[in-house]
Amino acid sequence: MAIPSNSVFIAFLLCLPSVSWGANRGTPDSWIPARWQGGPLELARRAQWGGPPGLPSDAAVRDAIEHWYDVATLHLLDGSPVNCLLVTWSAGADAELERRQQQLVKAYAAEAHRRDIAVLGLVYPGSDPSNAVAAALDAELDGLVPDGEFPDVAQFAGKLEQAFASAHGAAVVIPIFRDAARGRTANRTVLAVEGVSPGARNLADMGIRSGPSSEPWIDSNIWLVRSFRLGPNWRPVWIDRQPEGGSPADYARCVADAAVAGGRWIVALDDALRAKLRGNDAAAVGVWRRVGAFLGFAEAHAGWLKFASYGNLALILDTAAADPDTQEEYLKLVARRQIPYRLIVRSQMGAASLAGFRAVLATELAPPSEAERSVLRAFAERGGLVIAGPSWGDPPKDDPYAETLLGKGRVAVYKDPDPESVARDLRDLLSTEDRGVIAFNALAVIAYASAGDAGKPLLIQLLNYSGSPAEAITIRVAGLFKTARWYMPEVEPVTLALKQEEGKTDVSIPKLPLWGALLLE
Secondary structure (H helix, E strand, O other), rough: OOOOHHHHHHHHHHHHOOOOOOOOOOOOOOOEEEEEEOOOHHHHHHHHOOOOOOOOOHHHHHHHHHHOOOOHHHHHHHOOOEEEEEEEOEEEOOOOHHHHHHHHHHHHHHHHOOOOOOEEEEOOOOOOOHHHHHHHHHHHOOOEEEEOOOOHHOOOOOOOHHHHHHHOOEEEEEOOOOHHHHHOOOOOOOOOOOOOOEEEEHHHOOOOOOOOOOOOOEEEOHHHHHHHOOOOOOOOEEEEOOOOOOHHHHHHHHHHHHOOOOEOOEOOOOOOHHHHOOOOHHHHHHHHHHHHHHHHHHHHHHHHHOOOOOOOOOEEEEOOOOOOOHHHHHHHHHHOOOOOEEEHHHOOHHHHHHHOOEEEEOOOOOOOOOOHHHHHHHHHHHHOEEOOOHHHHHOOOOOOEEEEEEOEEEEEEEEEHHHHHHHHHHHHHHOHHHHHHEOOOOOOEHHHHHOOOHHOOEEEEEEEEOOOOOEEEEOOOOOOOOOEEEEEOOOOOOOOOOEEEOOEEEEEEEOOOOEEEEOOO
């Protein structure tokens, strides 16, 4: 397909419907980001340094990338919630090439600012921090984003911040962390972290023997986003990952997967799709519109960000753990097993922080200190369940774990705990009341529950990771509720019927194409 002239392209884009959420350059907490890489430096970066996502073989696609900073592409944002662009800025390339790139971006950023769109420069390994900052100040960029395999991305970000401070610049620096554990302890207004491409895979396709009723393997970022929410206040968490597929559902799922727990996906369109958008391809425009619709749904319900994670299980997180990977396996696998939980940082664990919980997962306290052991023993004696590792004492010799009574409660001690086994066993260790929320007939679905004060209202968001709609899902919650409202992107909310029995409420959801939210009040 031939690429239309700029005048035709602009005329077409101006016909796209506008919506009312209103792009706002605003402050970092209001930024809805998108990767917007382009220009001659972007092609050189990919060709010479092998930078992801690689140099396209299609000449038309390469042309679209090289000329992406034509002002016409800004019209793609008309009516879109996206209000923050991540543009190619510096890669340690030839000085003349970087100068040409930065002059091109400077003019583009000026036009973006007139549209109340923030512009952040992507800075890659090999860049000189002082030069990148000086050029960014000249171009009046809103900030810089270190992106790539830095030896220490936090250290490089610090050099950029020092350069800004020396020049009395107010721009922000948002490094993209490849190591989630390192980013979790970073004191930053916006946290950006590399995620996964969300989706479901059959175990057999992964070379793992499984039965016909086995649950699929789900790749999700929900656990990752919630692992950054360690305090009462919400702060932006950006998930960086281009989907492995390029279907409308793949892009929509990326938006939802980040948004469910209160994060934002850094929108990343593949090169071919961007070239088609520039060429006025109807299917590509449909994909872009659906991305906007899902982003708009998340922003329209920003009030849900104030809800706290819901769960009767406390999962102890040690931010200074020697083996953070094992801890993260617990976070993701417990979520995959549909067990609602709340995180407690190890340093904050005490009688007050455990009040109201029914169970504590503390296998990673190896060993617990005497003070921690005392707190956990008191918790069990009051009627709670403590799930501990062998360092607790008296692990079983033959069985995976053994339960012993302690006061009004009990302690389950594992001989050799591993996240997969413990997450699976939680379904037996915890009663229906202990779990609080159960999703039936939801094999390829992850449910995330959050709540207002005192557990009401209760919000249960469901995300379908399969390629086909999930049907006949039943949500069972402990407690009695009066109303159930069902929300999905692109459709009007509806009221669902409730069934109440023995202190529990059941709600049936006929069909879940991709993302839905059940609000119980």
